[in-house]
Amino acid sequence: MISTVVKISVSELCEREELSRSLLVQLVQYEIARPVAGSTVDDWIFDVTSAHWMTRAVRLRRDLDIDWVAVAMLIDLLRERDRLSQENEYLQQRLGRFMNDEDRGPN
Amino acid sequence: MEFKDYYEILGVAPDAETAEIKSAYRKLARKYHPDLNAEKDAEANFKEVAEAWEVLKDKDRRAEYDELRRYGGKPHHDFEPPPGWQSSTGAQHQHFSGDFSDFFNSIFGGEFTQEGRSTSGAFGFRGQDVEIEMPVFLEETIADVVKPIEYELPIVEKGQLRHKRKSLRVTIPAGVGDGERIRLKGQGAPGQGEAPPGDLYLHIRLVPHPIFDLEGRNLLVTVPVAPWEAALGAKVTVPTLDGRINLTISPGSQSGQKLRVKGKGLVGKTGKGDLYAILKVVMPDNTGPEVEGLWKKLSEAAAFDPRKEWRDKR
Numbered sequence: 001m002i003s004t005v006v007k008i009s010v011s012e013l014c015e016r017e018e019l020s021r022s023l024l025v026q027l028v029q030y031e032i033a034r035p036v037a038g039s040t041v042d043d044w045i046f047d048v049t050s051a052h053w054m055t056r057a058v059r060l061r062r063d064l065d066i067d068w069v070a071v072a073m074l075i076d077l078l079r080e081r082d083r084l085s086q087e088n089e090y091l092q093q094r095l096g097r098f099m100n101d102e103d104r105g106p107n
Numbered sequence: 108m109e110f111k112d113y114y115e116i117l118g119v120a121p122d123a124e125t126a127e128i129k130s131a132y133r134k135l136a137r138k139y140h141p142d143l144n145a146e147k148d149a150e151a152n153f154k155e156v157a158e159a160w161e162v163l164k165d166k167d168r169r170a171e172y173d174e175l176r177r178y179g180g181k182p183h184h185d186f187e188p189p190p191g192w193q194s195s196t197g198a199q200h201q202h203f204s205g206d207f208s209d210f211f212n213s214i215f216g217g218e219f220t221q222e223g224r225s226t227s228g229a230f231g232f233r234g235q236d237v238e239i240e241m242p243v244f245l246e247e248t249i250a251d252v253v254k255p256i257e258y259e260l261p262i263v264e265k266g267q268l269r270h271k272r273k274s275l276r277v278t279i280p281a282g283v284g285d286g287e288r289i290r291l292k293g294q295g296a297p298g299q300g301e302a303p304p305g306d307l308y309l310h311i312r313l314v315p316h317p318i319f320d321l322e323g324r325n326l327l328v329t330v331p332v333a334p335w336e337a338a339l340g341a342k343v344t345v346p347t348l349d350g351r352i353n354l355t356i357s358p359g360s361q362s363g364q365k366l367r368v369k370g371k372g373l374v375g376k377t378g379k380g381d382l383y384a385i386l387k388v389v390m391p392d393n394t395g396p397e398v399e400g401l402w403k404k405l406s407e408a409a410a411f412d413p414r415k416e417w418r419d420k421r
Contacts, residue, residue: 005290006280016233016306048288048308056142063157064136065129078142086286094320097329098363098387 007036008051010044017055024054030072032057053079110186111210113159113172121173125164132160158211168215175214188213234296234305235261238288241309243279245316245326246348248373250281258307260296277309282374285313285321318346324380326372331389332356345384347371354384362388 014021021041027033028044033054035044046054053075061071114121117131137143139153163169178189207215239258247254256277259270277291288308295305313321320327330345340358344351347368354366364386372380391398412418 005292008290048290049286051290052288052308060140060142063140063153064133074143082286089315090321093315094327094329097320 006048007045008048010038010042010046013046013051013054017051017058019054019058023058026068027054027057030068032072032075108186108209108213111155111159111208112176113162116155116159117163121176125166128160128163132156132164136160155208158207161207162211162215172214186210232299233302234298236305236308237261237295238308238310240312241279241289242312242314243283244314245319245321245373247279248281248283248313249349250374252279252281253277254279256309262296263299275307279309279311282376283311284324284373284375285311287311319348321373322383324373324375326380326382328382328384329387330354330384331387332360333391334388337361337386337388345382347382348373352382356386360386362386 010021010024013019014024019027024044025041028035033046033050036047036050038044056078057071057075060066060074061068066074114123117128117135119128119131123131135156136153139149139156141150141153144153161168162172175188237258237260239256241254241256243252243254253276255274257272257274260273262269262271273294275291275294279289283289288310291307291309293304294307297304318328320329326348328345330343332341332343336343336356337360338358340360341356343354343356345354345368348371352368352371354368356366366384366386368382368384370379371382394402
């Protein structure tokens with residue numbers, strides 16, 4: 001049986017993503033990721049979803065050659081897009097329970 | 108192996124200035140970047156565009172490529188580098204996101220890289236991370252659940268990219284939410300040489316439920332009620348994720364009204380959500396002349412105009 005990992009430490013994140021600690025601090029300052037625990041940088045713990053957004057941010061900055069402010073805005077918009085798309089899916093499902101398929105034109 | 112016309116890929120003339128090429132790359136990167144575009148072909152298109160930029164942005168590498176192009180490389184035609192060809196620029200591509208084509212590797216002597224996170228140290232390349240969608244039923248979020256998964260891993264053998272199927276049984280922790288990711292350390296593609304394997308990421312997707320809807324950690328259940336139940340009040344049995352509860356409907360209830368049942372929602376990181384029962388008044392079918400007569404009597408006695416609000420607003 002394989003156990004799952006839902007949290008990731010700063011040292012592991014820096015090693016596997018090839019991030020420096022100062023870049024990690026920048027990513028937190030730009031609110032691209034938020035630690036879920038830890039009072040100092042070395043103690044920070046991130047959830048895997050945050051780590052995923054950090055990876056995307058680093059990749060976007062490199063591939064599109066844009067600055068961190070633009071990356072932070074882009075990540076914000078991507079998150080918002082995901083959230084709205086999920087909300088839309090939920091609302092469509094709820095709406096479907098109140099709608100009947102019968103199509104009646106005006107009498 | 109097919110010759111790649113990097114100028115054609117970026118839509119620029121062969122004598123274009125670097126600034127013009129950069130601008131073309133940026134436009135196409137924005138269009139095809141897999142982090143911005145979920146379409147199936149986006150990643151392949153982006154790789155092609157990024158590879159073209161990798162070659163054309165570097166003066167020396169571009170000069171080498173131009174030489175080969177003059178030597179007889181034609182787009183979409185078979186191509187082999189001239190006998191004894193050796194690149195003097197090599198592939199300094201640790202900043203490239205994705206794999207290079209055979210064409211690129213044959214010219215610049217590159218090797219596979221992994222999603223921009225490759226480490227090109229003396230001990231080989233860390234294996235590629237793999238992400239798969241993991242459908243989870245709402246009932247499976249109440250407690251830890253063991254689920255079987257099957258996925259494909261990209262493996263490079265003798266310079267060829269292959270796919271290998273892998274099966275695992277994994278524990279999904281209680282309280283996972285839609286869109287969350289969980290990680291299986293070391294279960295991604297194997298590393299090259301002594302490098303460690305990549306990780307497997309499970310992207311959790313909660314499967315739409317036939318009865319329940321979601322609003323954050325709260326569950327919503329639409330409860331059909333008869334018009335007289337809404338009018339006179341009733342006691343109804345309502346399903347929850349792990350059983351049933353009895354719910355009291357007050358007299359004079361409306362369609363769309365929400366009744367809250369505390370602590371019967373999804374398990375969350377900060378406690379359980381609530382269950383909301385949403386009333387939906389439904390009409391009976393084929394009631395016959397007797398019931399129809401009673402409805403007529405009711406309509407006369409109630410003197411009710413459900414669209415009064417419209418009249419007041421016009």
